[in-house]
Amino acid sequence: MGIEKAKLHLKKWNKDSEVMIFDTSCATVELAAAALNISGNKIAKSISLYDENNDVILIVAAGYRKIDNRKFKDEFGLKAKMLAFEDVEPLVGHPVGGVCPFGVICKCRFF
Numbered sequence: 752m753g754i755e756k757a758k759l760h761l762k763k764w765n766k767d768s769e770v771m772i773f774d775t776s777c778a779t780v781e782l783a784a785a786a787l788n789i790s791g792n793k794i795a796k797s798i799s800l801y802d803e804n805n806d807v808i809l810i811v812a813a814g815y816r817k818i819d820n821r822k823f824k825d826e827f828g829l830k831a832k833m834l835a836f837e838d839v840e841p842l843v844g845h846p847v848g849g850v851c852p853f854g855v856i857c858k859c860r861f862f
Contacts, residue, residue, distance in 0.1 A: 756844055757853040778848025780814035791815050797850040799834045799843050802827070807834065807842050811852050 758767040777783040784791040794814035802808050808827070810818070823831045840846045 757851050760853040799850055801832045803829050
């Protein structure tokens with residue numbers, strides 16, 4: 752389960768007890784913002800993409816930000832391509848809707 756991997760990772764800094772678990776889904780920016788009663792602009796989201804070798808690029812962005820394809824291609828030299836639904840958990844270690852940058856299992860490229 753993704754949450755356990757994230758908590759194990761955060762335990763190194765004694766932050767594992769600060770993880771909040773909600774009775775409602777937080778799988779989207781809108782749902783997470785509603786659960787926390789804050790603006791979606793204060794939510795960080797993780798976007799997992801394939802690189803040129805079908806390895807993973809993990810991008811953390813502000814909740815309502817979108818990837819600018821031109822800027823992405825200029826920076827990375829390739830077109831942004833989202834991971835297929837069925838590849839997310841096996842490649843990243845977290846399920847769709849719960850991907851975070853903590854406790855990932857892949858050799859992700861972080862930017």
